[in-house]
Amino acid sequence: MILSLNGGSSSLKFAVYRFRGAAEERVFSGAVEAIGEASGKAWLRSGEKALQEQSGKFPDHTAAIKTMFAALDKQGAEKLEAAGHRIVHGGPKFIAPQLIDEKLKAGLKELIPFAPLHLPSQIAMIEAVAAHFPDLLQVACFDTAFHSGMPEVAQRFALPHELWEQGIRRYGFHGLSYEYVVGKLGQELGQRAIIAHLGNGASMVALKDGLPMDTSMGLTPTGGFMMGTRSGDLDPGVLIHLLKSGYSADQLESLVDHQAGLVGVSGQTSDMKTLLQKSQTDNAAGIAVKMFAYQARKFIGAYAAVLNGLDTLVFTGGIGERAPEVRAEICSGLEYLGVALDTSANGRNAEVISLPGTKCTVRVVQTDEDLMIVRHTLELVSSKQA
Numbered sequence: 001m002i003l004s005l006n007g008g009s010s011s012l013k014f015a016v017y018r019f020r021g022a023a024e025e026r027v028f029s030g031a032v033e034a035i036g037e038a039s040g041k042a043w044l045r046s047g048e049k050a051l052q053e054q055s056g057k058f059p060d061h062t063a064a065i066k067t068m069f070a071a072l073d074k075q076g077a078e079k080l081e082a083a084g085h086r087i088v089h090g091g092p093k094f095i096a097p098q099l100i101d102e103k104l105k106a107g108l109k110e111l112i113p114f115a116p117l118h119l120p121s122q123i124a125m126i127e128a129v130a131a132h133f134p135d136l137l138q139v140a141c142f143d144t145a146f147h148s149g150m151p152e153v154a155q156r157f158a159l160p161h162e163l164w165e166q167g168i169r170r171y172g173f174h175g176l177s178y179e180y181v182v183g184k185l186g187q188e189l190g191q192r193a194i195i196a197h198l199g200n201g202a203s204m205v206a207l208k209d210g211l212p213m214d215t216s217m218g219l220t221p222t223g224g225f226m227m228g229t230r231s232g233d234l235d236p237g238v239l240i241h242l243l244k245s246g247y248s249a250d251q252l253e254s255l256v257d258h259q260a261g262l263v264g265v266s267g268q269t270s271d272m273k274t275l276l277q278k279s280q281t282d283n284a285a286g287i288a289v290k291m292f293a294y295q296a297r298k299f300i301g302a303y304a305a306v307l308n309g310l311d312t313l314v315f316t317g318g319i320g321e322r323a324p325e326v327r328a329e330i331c332s333g334l335e336y337l338g339v340a341l342d343t344s345a346n347g348r349n350a351e352v353i354s355l356p357g358t359k360c361t362v363r364v365v366q367t368d369e370d371l372m373i374v375r376h377t378l379e380l381v382s383s384k385q386a
Helices: 061-074 102-110 119-132 145-149 161-165 175-189 236-244 249-258 261-266 272-278 283-307 317-322 324-331 343-347 369-385
Strands: 002-007 011-020 023-033 040-046 049-056 082-087 137-142 192-198 202-208 211-215 312-316 361-364
Touching: 002 119, 002 369, 011 061, 011 369, 023 061, 023 369, 040 061, 049 061, 061 119, 082 119, 082 369, 102 119, 119 137, 137 369, 145 175, 145 211, 175 192, 175 202, 175 312, 175 361, 175 369, 192 283, 192 317, 202 283, 211 283, 236 249, 261 272, 261 283, 272 283, 272 324, 283 324, 312 317, 317 324, 324 343, 324 361
Parallel strands: 002 082, 082 137, 192 312, 312 361
Antiparallel strands: 002 011, 011 023, 023 040, 040 049, 192 202, 202 211
């Protein structure tokens, strides 16, 4: 029994998997939402069956961990063998999953400036799990690790060398999601592939023979194309202009991370489902959706240039898996790459949504970062026990 923990800046998602030989079974899944806010929610499920739901105030991630363990204990969960954590940023040092010890925790604390919104709470979660189960093995799985083998020309910004030496580079994120999709598709991925992870956070990766060649997010998850509340790439002059106009660094951070993207352009919401419903009659909602698809399409074109063509385009993440209108809008104009959607297959979110015989196969894959985390955890724990 292995626990997967995925902590965001104001949320905790978790799952418990049981391994029996080659069999992988998700026993429980749950979340604690709106951590640090006046009113939050916690829930626990087994499959589609709701087991527990509670409202309340969860002041921090330590309280969220306590709530999670209380819910699992109430359901009589079996003894855990280990816990795996999604760690958002590994910096230049951590490029593979690692067992957590004091040295690794100290290394994570040094990386806080790279991800100040996420790393402090993720470190707090590690310590809260250790307080509850002092002898439980814990594993750190880094969301940046998948991209660490990208060519240097793709990792570097056009900045002085000393900044590269200080770790200012393109790291990329959603690595656990990409790793899962690559493993699931195997040879079906083809030699030249692009995976688009589209959710509230959105990114893309270009793959050659399953290995990353380039990715859209950069030093932080704010880079790339527009997202739910994040701006994506901006002319640096915009930020300099705003700084000179009186914005503080904290105000800029809030702007590009929480007030931009779909919510900023629409002036309403970051929820793609709501925007799609309003897009026919509400101009702001419509332009937000069109901008999202337009920017994603531009990245696909750029990455097809990196790969010298395209064999497979994969959509994953909440929007990628469940928004056929967005997939169709993104693919409109990619005919030159051999992309042609089967309207019926796309409408029902089929596994393959391209027309038979087309040059580029377009797929929809339901990602599973939790399973990737527990697989890494099982592998490391098993090697330690061997």
